[in-house]
Amino acid sequence: MERLLGGPDLAWVRERVRRRLEFGQPLTGSITLNGADESQRLALARLLGRRARSGARLTVRLEAVDETLRRSGVCPGGLGAAIVALTGPVDDRAATTAGLQSSWNEAFAPVEMAAASCRGLAEWVAGLRATGTVRRIARDPERARDLLSRLAAVIAALPAEPPEPIGRFAERVLGSAHALDLGESLHGLALGAARVIGAESDGSGAEWRRRVWASVGLALDELSSTVLVLNLPTASDTPAGRMLAGLREAGEPAVITLRQLRKPLRATGVVSVCENPVVVAQAADRLGPACGPLVCVGGQPGVAAMTLLRQLVAAGATLRYHGDFDWPGIRIANYLAARLPLSHWRYDETTYRRVSDVGATLTGDPVEPTWDIGLGAAMRELGRTVEEERMVDELIGDLVSGESPGC
Helix, strand or coil, rough: HHHHHHHHHHHHHHHHHHHHHCCCCCCCCCEEEEECCCCHHHHHHHHHCCCCEEECCCEEEEHHHHHHHHHHCCCCHHHHHHHHHHHHCCCCCCHHHHHHHHHHHHHHHHHHHHCCCCHHHHHHCCCHHHHHHHHHCCCCCCHHHHHHHHHHHHHHHCCCCCCCCCHHHHHHHHCCCCCCCCCCCCHHHHHHHHHHCCCCCCCCCCHHHHHHHHHHHEEECCEEEEEEEEECCCCCCCCCHHHHHHHHHHCCCCEEECCHCCCCCCCEEEEEECCCCHHHHHHHHCHHHHHCEEEECCCCCCCCCCCCHHHHHHHHHEEEEECEHHHHHHHHHHHHHHCEEECCCCCHHHHHHCCCCCCECCCCCCCCCCHHHHHHHHHHHCCCCCCCHHHHHHHHHHHHHCCCCCC
């Protein structure tokens, strides 16, 4: 058998057959060698007991080799047994591959289950599998199982309600305050999931990461997350309350950090909420101490803004909101309306039709306002952006009167 099939000139036959055995493929059909030399043609002819053929293309049917080995008595077990005898035991790569795939399926099961209820998130998890991202991070299914189980726990706990610092969230959900730190293996995966959940666009950099975490109620620290306010009538029995009392007398805006909201601020009555700081600046300049209570979310509400608004609602305050008449502005309003009891302040179809005679062209993907279907239809019809600055005179008039028009 070594003389007939074991020489270097038939190595290509042995390699092809062994590979088929490893992957559980049948030893049938033909195999071909391109660029065969004379010694390879002679070796194959000697094995099969036939005259050598000419040409650089050498083809042999595996059934013919198997029959020759069996009939001659060289290897009664046939071609497969001969290859094992000549090259050693064959691993079942097909079974190994199937077992490995099963292990990867088990590793992904928890995160796929956690993401199943959100179409966008389920597609994102499928992308992780397709791109091999997790395999590059974890290397093997066992480590991936732990990583993805922790990712599933994060997804199940987002968005954080009420908002909280990311370290506190990580300690509560994962058992370690540093589990989501930049540089940890889970950080990038959890940030990607948060981006999908918070409906944020792709990006990079520290500010983008801060915005993504804030979109799901997480602050990177208690000092960088802030909220802008003016004349907030809170009790002065907390450090933040005492600071606000002094600024309220001067009619000056204040920036409150998340740290200062550890002790809840309490206020009652109507509190107006705007999207852009320019409204606060104009209100302070024109009205000063006479301005009604005003909170600015500064675009997509951060953790400090959401924490403050929840505290005000819990204390009995009534919120009314105004933002830009554009699709990002509608998204922000929908986000707030889904989480807080509030009315809308000059932020409806009637107002939009009245003030949309000038303005930039409305761009981006349309969003349906949850509080006023007619507003969405009007914005698609007229196609104009109306920024909050355009309405600042009307808004300031409401702030000095304390009325609630356009709800």
